[in-house]
Each structure stands twice: as structure tokens, then as C-alpha cells.
Amino acid sequence: MAIKTEPIVVNIGPQHPSTHGVFRMRVTLDGETITDAEMVIGYLHRSMEKLAEERTWTQNIPFTDRMDYLAAMTGNMAYCIAVERLAGIEVPERAQYLRVIFAELQRIASHAMANGTFINDCGAWQTPLFYMFREREKILDLFEMTCGARLTLNYMRIGGVAFDIPDEFMPALQALVDELPDRIDEYDQLLLDNEILLMRSRDIGKISAEDAMNASLSGPMLRGSGVAWDVRKGDPYSIYDRFDFEIPVGHNGDCFDRFIVRMAEVRQSLSIIKQAMVDIPPGKHCAEVPLNFRPPEGEVYSRIESPKGELGYYLVSDGGPFPYRFHVRSPSLINLSALREMVIGQSVADAIVTLGSIDINVGEVDR
């Protein structure tokens, strides 16, 4: 004796406190469960790939900040490494170490934001977000000390980094590294045993290892499903093969696993920073790159591990001052394509939680 129900289409619209940017989902609801979901993206398309074809190679570096604006250092780094591979430029040792320190600091900041907003989506009135923002503020202060900006940093250059670190950087970094493990333990204590958080995120948004690999996911999404793949270990770039760190891998592939994988990655980043701080040599902070830099003809695809996943740059050069083709393989877009499978069969509240756990950044999705 079933009551006739009809599915309704609901718009989780571009203006919404929980969609992490201008992202739209049209879900077809049958009662409370989702039967179909359609993603509409493109609200933040700024045609950066086309604009980059009319600017010199060095002038494109600020674009890379603004794509994934919450992880600007790794964006810069991916582009600079790609261009250096294309042109065969050797980066001095000090610059390599500085790049690694800043990339790992950016990873900590981005994961703090990702986890904070994830718990915000679960409904905890921003309290863990404020706690995690303490650390992010300290890291952003370090950035400001070095390159003058907090969010869109424009710090790395082709062949190294733009500025050398000031004198007060190392003591501040040492203070941060000393205090951060206690803070992470505090978050673990506050959050990992919270029954409500477990109920909201366990068995929600599950994706199996095989599906994750088939959908070419990367980053914490792939590692949360049980696949131990990290570009820093699998296809080492820069000087990551000199550091000793581990890859956290989840068990189930649900939202809670991605959450704990990100927390564990923060600890691993800390250990990398500690090792880099000890070994950093003096020297130049940037290689000599001519002002009218023209790399030889050719193409390159190089990838790094950004906090969101595998960030790849496909660059084609035709010998001129401008790139011929500038394409970004953005991890958020590829990770987002798996959202539909994860969301069908759950309720709307769970869909919001799942979206939060993928950790997208719409600047990167739309470029």
C-alpha cells in the first residue's frame, strides 16, 4: 500500500554556505534519498589557460596562485617544476629545500581548512574550524614574513624561489613545529571519539579502491580508499626522495577515512619540515634565468602532489616567449567527477558531507 510519490528536483544552488564556492548540484529527490545528481560547474571560469598563452612564462606564475587559491605554493611549484623540466634548468640546493618547506607548510594550511570546513558541514557551528584556523594563521604569518602575501603568494620562480627567507623565519618556524604536534593531538582528542561525527561520516560517501582507480582520483580521496599512492613517492620530484616520511592510507573509503588521512598527512608534513630545516644549506635562492626566457620546443607533463590530489601541468612550447599550450590537470575537477556515484542513494545531508570531504576548490575546477 504505497503512497504515490513523485520525485522533485532540488537545486543545491551556487549560493550556498556549504558548497565551498560557486558550485551547483541539481539533485533529484525521492523522499529523502537522492536518485540522480547533476553537477553544474563553470561559475568561476576565468579562462586562465587561454590568457596564459599571451603572457610570458614568468608572467604566468601569478595565474597558478589563483587557480587553487587555498594552496598557492603547490600551484606555483607544479608550474615551475614543469617549466624547469621543459627547459632543463637546474635549481640550486637551497631553493629546493625552501620549496619543500613552503610546500609542506601550505599542505598543513590547506588540510586545516579542509578538515575544518568538513566538520562545519557536519554541523558543528564552526568551533573546530576556529581551532584549526589558529595554526593556519601562524602559517600565513610565516608566508607574509617571507613574500609579503598571505593567500596568493607568487613566491616561486622558474629556477628557484623569489626571495630568501628573512632572519626571523627560522625561529618562528621552529616555534610552530614545536607546538603543532600538541595541537594535532588536541584535535584528535576532541574529534576522533565524537560519536556524532562518527555517525555523520562513517559509511557515507563510500568509494571502493577499484572505482577510485578507475575514476583516476588522487590525493586523500584515493588514499582514503585504501590505495597507497603518493606522487611524492611514486614519481619523485624535487628532492622528496631524500626525506623519510610515510603515506597514510584509509581502510574503508568513506568520509571519515579521508578526514583521518588528512590529519595524518599533517603530521607527516611536519616531519618533512623538521628534516628540511636541519639540512638546509646556504647558497643561492634562484638560478640565473634570462629575462626573455625562451625554452626550447617541446612538451612536458609533470605532476606534483598538491593537498587536493595530483596537480599536473601540460606545457607545450614552440620556442617563443609565450607558452603555446598551458593546460592544468586539476585534481578537484577529476575528484568531483566521482561525486555522482558516491551520492546516489544517500540523503541530502549526507551529500553535503560527502562534498565537504572531497575538498574541492572551485577556482581549480573551473580555472
Next chain:
Amino acid sequence: MVIAFWTLAALTLGAAAMIIVVRNLLHAVLFLILSFIGVAGLYITLSADFVAVAQILIYAGAIAVLMIFAVMLTPRSSRNNAGNFLQLPALVLSGLIAAGAAIVAYETEWREADRGSFDTTAAQIGDALLSPFVLPFEIASVLLVAAMIGAIVLVRED
């Protein structure tokens, strides 16, 4: 005392009249709730405090919600108070019943209960439910349990 009775009676009867007259079915339910509250007031004038509060708790709290859910399940088109061909016979029949009740009420020899002051009824109702009236009490509770189990069985998706 008299003022209270007449105001409450006017409220109850007025709300009941509006139930029949008003166009929108949900407004009718809201007027029904108002008449429930009026009846609760009448219970208070009769010094039945427990019954009055129970009236609000059960009728205005739970049964009204039941009616609202029932109204929500009817299709939108049949929620207006449209006229139909049974209106005149219904009016005649209800007029006859009302006249009959009024005549009976008028002709009966009502005796005023001689109670002195106001005593509280909750304890007395409790005693009554458990000593002379325990069998109806238990049967009522079994009936309620049966209704709940029946509801759950009806909506299970098997």
C-alpha cells in the same frame, strides 16, 4: 464565573461554526484546535484541572497533529470546502439533531452538584483508574499498543 463560562462557550461554538464555514481545510483544522482549547477552558470552569490539561496535551498537541498529517495527505484539489449536493439534507439533519438535544437539555431536571470547595482531581482520578476501573484502563492500553503495532506493520516496506 458566569463571564468565564459565556466567553468560553462563545469561543468554542464560534470556532466550531468557523470550521464548517471556512474555505481552506487547514484553516478548519486550526479552528478545530481553537475549539479544543475552548473545551479545555470549560473543563477548568468545572474544576477538573487534570482533565483540562490532559485535553490540551492530547487533543491540541497530538490529535491536531494527526489531523494535519491526514489533511496533508489529501490531494490539493479536494482541500477547498466546495459545495455539493448533500449540503441541504445535512443542514436539515443537523438542525433536527440540534433541536432534539436542545429540547432534552431544556426539559431535564438538572441538579446542581453540591461540592464545597475545589479539591484536586489528579489523585482521585489515579485512584479511580486503578481500583474500580482497572479493567477498562488495561483494555485501553492494550488497544493503544495494538494500534501502534498495526501502524508499524502497515508502513513496513516488505
Next chain:
Amino acid sequence: MLSNWYDFRDLGNPVSRLIEGLEDAGVSDGWIYVITGLLGAIGILTFIGIAAVINIWIERRVIGRVQIRRGPNRVGPFGLLQPIADAIKLIQKEALQPKVADGFVFTLAPIVIFVPAILAFAVLPWGEQMVLADLNVGVLFILALGSTTTIMIFMAGYASNNKYALLGSMRVIAMLISYELPGVLALLGVVLFAGTMSLSGIVGFQDFYWSWLIFFQPLALLIFLLGSTAELNRTPADIAEAESEIVAGFHIEYSGMKFGLFYAVELVNAIAVSAVIATLFLGGWWTFGLENVIPGWILFIGKIYAVYFIFIWFRGTLPRFRIDQLMAFAWKFLLPLAIVNALLVAVEVFVWTEYDLNAGVVLPIFGVVNFALAGVLIVAFGRMIGAAYERYPKQPMMYRDIDVPLPEPAPA
């Protein structure tokens, strides 16, 4: 207690002096009744008005502190004028009303929802002679008022003529009805123990036996506290106004002062429930003899704010439940606990009255037994029904090298 009229430790003293004066002046009984009723009502409304304003400030400051930031501190010293700024902002906003909305019900809903919140204060004892309406069925009256709130919320949701508002208000009604049952059964335990449903009688019971009911009924307090958090639509059960979900609640179409009324009603409801908890479990105006020094009603207000602080604490710390998890919590966890509690209390009261035992010996034993059983029941029952999530590992596996399970290549 001194019975001089200027003894403000019990505000009933000046009022009874006033009544005597009016009787001597020959005013009829009915008018005296009306005048004293009006005085009491004015007192309560004053308190509610001030408390609603102060509570906004307290809530925002305390939540700010929980989130390691200061709360509002710009408007006035320590942000004390923030509620007034909020009120002015809401008044000067345009109160939009959709054309397809049901105009009369739309306007009526926020006004009518205030009525049960204020009525609950009428039965609370503020002092030994300070009860506005000493109903014999006080506890049942408060529960009845709680159950009428569901209709008002439905009215608000339906009148907006918005399918999300309707969906939200239906969910809220289902939740409110589910949480009434454990609340009623928990209070049944209290009523059985104290032997009376009248609130001043329960405070008198705590006065007579020289202890607070919290020491004898911890399980009832816990169940009622959790049930009220859901009844008040506060986190962790605030699906009615969940900001991070699409169905943004039954008051989605309200703006301006109508929304302000909903906001104020939520606060006044919270104060009312805190006052009920303070009366039933924390002794109301009676505090182990301290009320001879500080007036009882001031201590009562202090207790109200202590309980309200617990509500704010819940709100700052816990994430939100999903609707089906919320219903499961009410029906599968709270309700059986409440039934067991009622059974337990019935057995204890039976043993106490039937064998006519000495209260000084028996009550401490009851307290210890109740506490122990409360702890055991909660832990055991929680393990039994909710244990699946606890067994999942909380830390990820750590790998040294990459280990990707590649599928076998397809046969050629």
C-alpha cells in the same frame, strides 16, 4: 522567614501586605485576585523581557569563548548593547511576505508561538509565596505547553507556501513528537519520587528532605536534558534551522521582526526549560539554607543561567545529527532508558512507603543506587545499540612505499 513586608527575600511578603491593605480598604475579592495576578504577570514579563535581551548577549559571548575568540565587543562596553543593535536591525528590515503565502496564518504564527513559552513561567515557584498559579498539575501543564508548540511550528511552515519550509516543518514535527515521550516518562520518575505534580510541592519536597532531586534522579535529569535540547531545536538537534543543508527550516520565508520573534521565542523557550529543570532537579529557590541570606529568586535566576550555560555548551561543541539518527536516538535509546527509570523509581517509592522506612537512611541508599544504575544502564545500553561505529579503526594505516593494487591485464 520573617514576615515583615519589606523582607524582599521573598517577594510574596510585600504583595501579601498589599492584599491585606486592599482587603481592609474594602476591595472585593475578585478585584484583589485580578490585581495580584496582574502584578505577578508584570513581574514575570519584566524578567522575560530582560532575560531575552541578556541571553542573546550571553549566548554569543559564551559561544565565542568556546571557539577561542571573543564574542561581540564593539557595540557598547563588552558588547552589551549588541542585542539592542540586533533588535534595531531586525525592526528596520522589510518584513517580506510572499504573495502566495497564507497571509493571516503567516502573521499569526510567530505571535502565537510566544504564548506557550510565556505561559510556562506562570507555574514556576520563585519563592516560598511567589507562585503566580499554583496548579496542582503543574508538571503536566508544562508538558502540555511543550506539545502545543508543534502546531505553531507547522503553522509557520505551512503558511510560507514553500515546499522546503513545509518539508522542514514536517521533519521538525516528527522530531518534536518523538522527543515528548522520553521527556514525559523522565518527569514521571520525578513526580513519582516527589509524590506530587505541583511544582511548589516538588520544591517543598526538596526543602523537607534537605537535598536536591538531582542526587536521586540523575537518569531522569539526563533524559530530560537531552529531550529538551531536541524540543528547543538547539544543536545537536537543530535540523529545523540547519544552515548547512538545503532545507533551511520552517522560518525560511520570515524576515524582519517576524523572524526576530522566532529568534526571541527560541531563547525564551530555552529559559523556560532551564527554569523547569532548575525547579525540578536543582531545588528552585531552595539552596540548602542559602536563601536566608541571598533572596531565593536571585538564586533561582542563577540556577536558570547555570542550566542555560549547559545548553550553550552543547551548542558550541557538538555537530549536528541527521534526522533519522535523531529519531533513532529518541526511540531506541532515550525511551527504553526512561521506561526503566520510571520502573525503578516506582519500585523504590513502593519500598519506601509500604514499609514506612526512615527517610534519612533510605534516601542516600536510593541516591547511590540510582547513580550506579544510571551509569551502568547508559554505558551498557549504548554499547548494545550503537556500538558498530566504535569498532572502526580511528587511525589510518601508514605505508612506507607505494602499493597500488593493479588489476590483472585483460587476456589478449
